[in-house]
Amino acid sequence: MMIAYQGEPGAFSEQAARKYFGTHAILKPLPTFSDVFADAERHPAGFGIVPIENSLFGSIHQVYDLLLKHKLFIIGEVKLRIELHLMALPKTKRNSVRTIYSQLQAIGQCENFLSTLKNVKVEAVHDTAAAARFIQERKRNDAAAIASEQAARVHGLQILKRNIESNHRNFTRFIALSRKPVQPSGKVKTSLVFAVKDIPGALFKALAVFAMRDINLLKVESRPIIGKPWEYLFYLDVEGMPNRNPLHQALNHLEEVCTFVRILGSYWPFDDSAILRHRK
Amino acid sequence: MMIAYQGEPGAFSEQAARKYFGTHAILKPLPTFSDVFADAERHPAGFGIVPIENSLFGSIHQVYDLLLKHKLFIIGEVKLRIELHLMALPKTKRNSVRTIYSQLQAIGQCENFLSTLKNVKVEAVHDTAAAARFIQERKRNDAAAIASEQAARVHGLQILKRNIESNHRNFTRFIALSRKPVQPSGKVKTSLVFAVKDIPGALFKALAVFAMRDINLLKVESRPIIGKPWEYLFYLDVEGMPNRNPLHQALNHLEEVCTFVRILGSYWPFDDSAILRHRK
Numbered sequence: 406m407m408i409a410y411q412g413e414p415g416a417f418s419e420q421a422a423r424k425y426f427g428t429h430a431i432l433k434p435l436p437t438f439s440d441v442f443a444d445a446e447r448h449p450a451g452f453g454i455v456p457i458e459n460s461l462f463g464s465i466h467q468v469y470d471l472l473l474k475h476k477l478f479i480i481g482e483v484k485l486r487i488e489l490h491l492m493a494l495p496k497t498k499r500n501s502v503r504t505i506y507s508q509l510q511a512i513g514q515c516e517n518f519l520s521t522l523k524n525v526k527v528e529a530v531h532d533t534a535a536a537a538r539f540i541q542e543r544k545r546n547d548a549a550a551i552a553s554e555q556a557a558r559v560h561g562l563q564i565l566k567r568n569i570e571s572n573h574r575n576f577t578r579f580i581a582l583s584r585k586p587v588q589p590s591g592k593v594k595t596s597l598v599f600a601v602k603d604i605p606g607a608l609f610k611a612l613a614v615f616a617m618r619d620i621n622l623l624k625v626e627s628r629p630i631i632g633k634p635w636e637y638l639f640y641l642d643v644e645g646m647p648n649r650n651p652l653h654q655a656l657n658h659l660e661e662v663c664t665f666v667r668i669l670g671s672y673w674p675f676d677d678s679a680i681l682r683h684r685k
Numbered sequence: 686m687m688i689a690y691q692g693e694p695g696a697f698s699e700q701a702a703r704k705y706f707g708t709h710a711i712l713k714p715l716p717t718f719s720d721v722f723a724d725a726e727r728h729p730a731g732f733g734i735v736p737i738e739n740s741l742f743g744s745i746h747q748v749y750d751l752l753l754k755h756k757l758f759i760i761g762e763v764k765l766r767i768e769l770h771l772m773a774l775p776k777t778k779r780n781s782v783r784t785i786y787s788q789l790q791a792i793g794q795c796e797n798f799l800s801t802l803k804n805v806k807v808e809a810v811h812d813t814a815a816a817a818r819f820i821q822e823r824k825r826n827d828a829a830a831i832a833s834e835q836a837a838r839v840h841g842l843q844i845l846k847r848n849i850e851s852n853h854r855n856f857t858r859f860i861a862l863s864r865k866p867v868q869p870s871g872k873v874k875t876s877l878v879f880a881v882k883d884i885p886g887a888l889f890k891a892l893a894v895f896a897m898r899d900i901n902l903l904k905v906e907s908r909p910i911i912g913k914p915w916e917y918l919f920y921l922d923v924e925g926m927p928n929r930n931p932l933h934q935a936l937n938h939l940e941e942v943c944t945f946v947r948i949l950g951s952y953w954p955f956d957d958s959a960i961l962r963h964r965k
Contacts, residue, residue: 460914463907466743576914608905609889609896616889624917625888627743627905632854634740637904 409433409444409453415534415556417485421579422454425483438467442475445582453477453582459487460576462510464626468580469640472598472669473628478586479596479670487575489515492537492562493549499565504528506536507551515551518569537562578675588646589673594623595647596669598640600630602662608639614658615643618651623674638665646671689713689724689733695814695836697765701859702734705763718747722755725862733757733862739767740856742790744906748860749920752878752949753908758866759876759950767855769795772817772842773829779845784808786816787831795831798849817842858955868926869953874903875927876949878920880910882942888919894938895923898931903954918945926951 408426410418413434422432430452435441438455445453455471458464472479489511493502502525509529512519519527530536536550541560549565550556557564601607615622623642630636645652647668659666688706690698693714702712710732715721718735725733735751738744752759769791773782782805789809792799799807810816816830821840829845830836837844881887895902903922910916925932927948939946 458909460909461911463746463909572912574912574914578915605899605901606896608902609892612889612892616886619885621885622888624915625905625907627907629738629740629743631741632852634854634856635858635904 407431407433407448407451409435409441409451411435411438411441411455412532413534413538415537415553415559416532417487417553417577418454418456418579419534420553420555421456421483421485421577424485425454425481425579425581426452438465438471442471442477442582446475446477446584449584451584452480454483454579455582456577457482457580458578458624459510460574461514461572466628469626469628472640473638473667477582477584479580479672480583480585480587481581481672482578482594482675483581484576484578484675487514487570487577488553488568488573489533489551489570490554490557490564491518491549491551491566491569492540492557492564494540494544494546495561495563497546497549497563497565501547502549502565504545504548505551506530506539506548508532508536511551514570514572514575517571518566534559581672586668586670587672589671590646592674593644593646593671594642594674595645595652595671596640596642597647597656598638598665598667598669599659599663600636600638600665602664604662607662610662611639611659614655614662615641618655620644620651620655640669687711687713687728687731689715689721689731691715691718691721691735692812693814693818695817695833695839696812697767697833697857698734698736698859699814700833700835701736701763701765701857704765705734705761705859705861706732718745718751722751722757722862725757726755726864729864731864732760734763734859735862736857737762737860738858738904739790740854741794741852746908749906749908752920753918753947757862757864759860759952760863760865760867761861761952762858762874762955763861764856764858764955767794767850767857768833768848769813769831769850770834770837770844771798771829771831771846771849772820772837772844774820774824774826775841775843777826777829777843777845781827782829782845784825784828785831786810786819786828788812788816791831794850794852794855797851798846814839861952866948866950867952869951870926872954873924873926873951874922874954875925875932875951876920876922877927877936878918878945878947878949879939879943880916880918880945882944884942887942890942891919891939894935894942895921898935900924900931900935920949 533552537556813832
């Protein structure tokens, strides 16, 4: 079992892969999300894991667009609490830090902490683990990185200050991808994408096929259709399996009001109870 | 009349400001979207213009989040065709270009063209007009920028190749902001944001208040609620004025199923007929 992920050792995607696929899976770091999709699609025993949504930033649209472009299925999901720490070489003192490196979103998440610093430059690199590696490789004792605890461990850095994110209710949801769909039983979630016909109230009619059958809608996302300005694709997460009623009938009904419907996969939803305890 | 926009002279936002507010308005370039909102909110005679949606990339989420954070109204919209050109100092030949500078999204939009080039490095800067300025200021005859025709004019660059964007159906919609709402008559569009109650089928019920009254839904966008993982705010564009029926009644009805409703503004929709002719 080979699991492709975007980033490098120490990245949050690596942690998500370990959490979902376990400690024995072989992980394959790749530069871009597009590479992860291509890799999982190419190899018969290939899988992929990618972030799809962050609780502060919202959906990762590039991943939605790649789900449409590639013939892969969502086979599961996993959520991670995102904790960010300031880290440096073991002998670096906090007041000798002149530059802080991290990924753009991580920088945004630590805005409150960063605004308290004086005479410190903040620079964006392509991911948090790369920021930690950079400090190590260049032996930079005038600099620090914002990254995960895992990244500190991988690159032998010391944590100068823990949990510097402005809002601790910071979670990322990842999806696991495979060439073959899974057929889970019990309380199942299904992801799908559709384009509505050009008729009045089209989106309302599309959502009605679920509401009329008491099918819970878990998430709605819209994306532009390339080459058709101001027309949209809708991505839904709903409860149920496409081959069992009431979802089976709802999907037949959905076809009547859509020009295009595709099932992206059915899977067990991640149990939120543990991470939602953080909110109390 | 002072119009704040993000970027610098030659930016697409500057063109949008000119198109919407006319040639006599005084324009004020600012570094970030957040600065534009803060500036328009602070000055009694202040206005702002920001991009909200691109037909290839989708919504600009930071702008949605800023609409919620600030007390400004949307008073109008304007759409621009985004045309990107390769430009350099007047004496630079195409085959002496070793580095191309542009903004990240613009680079993505020219992927097909860029993939045909050999031994050329592509580097991202924070906006397209800044890339053009950089070439000029550093007198770089080994480099080119990808930017607008306007940016070439402002910085005295010569266009080496026109319209290098991969998909020409590339439009950005901008919104105009003011401290005071406008009261347009006729065929009007209203933007609003709401959070639904935690009841079954809540989003469906929220959309039903419009559908039942034959009110057209022009756009739906969802954004996470900070601090409440996996709960969302919904932004809608609908037809009509909030103080006139049927929208007036629909909004009363919407309050019944929502914990929060806010009107972001009513305005005349931009006439798409001219730009949609490009699609034929």
